[in-house]
Amino acid sequence: MIGDRIKELREKRGLTQKQLSEDPYLNLNINTLASYERNLREPKIDMIVKLAHYFGVTTDYLLGVSEHKSDENSAISKQIPLSDKSIDFLKSVPPELQPTLDLLLSDPNFENFLLEVMTYIYSLKHGESSESVDIISYKLNEEINKAGSSYTPSEITKIISRLLPRLQQAKVIEALERLINSMVEHDKRD
Template sequence: MNVGDRIKRLRDRKGLTQQELADKTGYKSKVAISKIESGQRDIPRHKLERVAEVLGTTVEYLETGKNINELGEFGLNRKYLESADPDLIPYLDELSNPNSKKRILFDKVKDLEPSDVESLLRVIRMFEEGK
């Protein structure tokens, strides 16, 4: 997976069109984003920084696929939950707490899609509420 692949993957996860990403990052049209995602065009560092910000990730992740944050895509999952079901945020926080007994679970699922993390947290909430 290269920079363009990671940009496309995160853009899709956020539900952004190529034009929306172009608008938010200072490109004139979706053609530029399309070329970046397909590897036909390089992206300057200052634009890569803006893309990372808009996509809720780091430049390092876009360049290497590695997160400096050991929690994987925690930030992306949190942003997703803030709009999908904010009541699940405390469960995500507990799951990601290094001192939590549930931390082992988070270590196993940290790379799930945000919607899958949402489903998992709903199940945890259901168990804790005794339903």
């Protein structure tokens, strides 16, 4: 709701309700502001426009229609689904690092690297992919049976579950190495 957004923006600026209400541009009664923030009242359209301008956000953001604070970020997100934080980060990259960032993002190995990172993060956050554990367990179980060991399939699965994050971390490192090597090769050609 709009009151939550007003409060969030006010607090991010480190302002009290009193300080915001006393701003001559807004000419806002403190009780009115408090009722907005508690979602007991909604501001009129002219006040919505003033508040959006004051905080440097779009009226759509203030109204909760958009998650993007600026028109520019909203337009970018329609083409590339990124958050304001990601868009702002990309826009803030120093000019001397932009060629490196461009090279990184345009490298054909970058997608594979991202997929490995996502798999690794997912495994840490949600536990390992049961499919990966099952495949590795099956292969390992075959090898152990050939060797005549007495591990049960559930014990093997537990062992692999402990090892899988390390295996996935190694895959991330390998993908990063491929990406770096590819970027170095590209740099040598230029």
